[in-house]
Amino acid sequence: MRLVLSILQAVRDPRDINARHDLAELLFLALAATLCGAKSCVDIAEFAEGREEELKEFIELKHGCPSHDTFSRVFRLLDPQELSDALSAFMAALRRELGLGAPRGVVAVDGKALRRGYEKGRAFMPPLMVSAWDAETRLAIAATRAPASDEVAATLALLKSLDLKGCTV
Known part of the structure; x- marks a missing residue:
């Protein structure tokens, strides 16, 4: 603790x-x-x-x-x-602490629009989040907000920040 x-x-x-x-x-x-x-x-x-x-x-x-x-x-x-x-x-x-190293195996990448997370007056543009998830340990590895609703750019930046050598993404 x-x-x-x-x-x-x-x-x-x-x-x-x-x-x-x-x-x-x-x-x-x-x-x-x-x-x-x-x-x-x-x-x-x-x-x-x-x-x-x-x-x-x-x-x-x-x-x-x-x-x-x-x-x-x-x-x-x-x-x-x-x-x-x-x-x-x-x-x-x-x-x-759990003795887990870098992710191995499958890493899932997912993009989601945040319901009711939009700024006032911009209900048509909810913020988008991109997250990477380790399928073996069932733990989230990283998450980031997609700037200007550009999911692709956010995904690429997220993947570049992680050590995913030998993983299937």
Whole structure:
């Protein structure tokens, strides 16, 4: 758990100095809740509140469980690239801890339009995401947003960033 928290501490805290909850702890709670099926900030807050005693074995929670408003505010303020980099580092560390090296075998590439993820007034242009998935371990390897809805360019950039020697893509 210390490794996960140290990775999440690399994300810069965009909040004022009077923030009550530690950002790494908030991100840890959000990650754990999401892995357990949470889909909203309310779900994340309920997850934390229902498991407060168990979570205190891993994190301090000095001011108790954060509210859903706290999670919502933090996610609106965070730099998406910093969070993406931290989650990529988490996945790389998870692969190392599980004894998995670089992907072998089949790597699937998939592009998706994000439903209701569009900017106000641009409902006709939902953002596109491209992801690479290791079929053997069933883990996502990487994901990126397609700039200007150019899925092909995003796919090529994603594939260039990965070591896929010997893989079938």
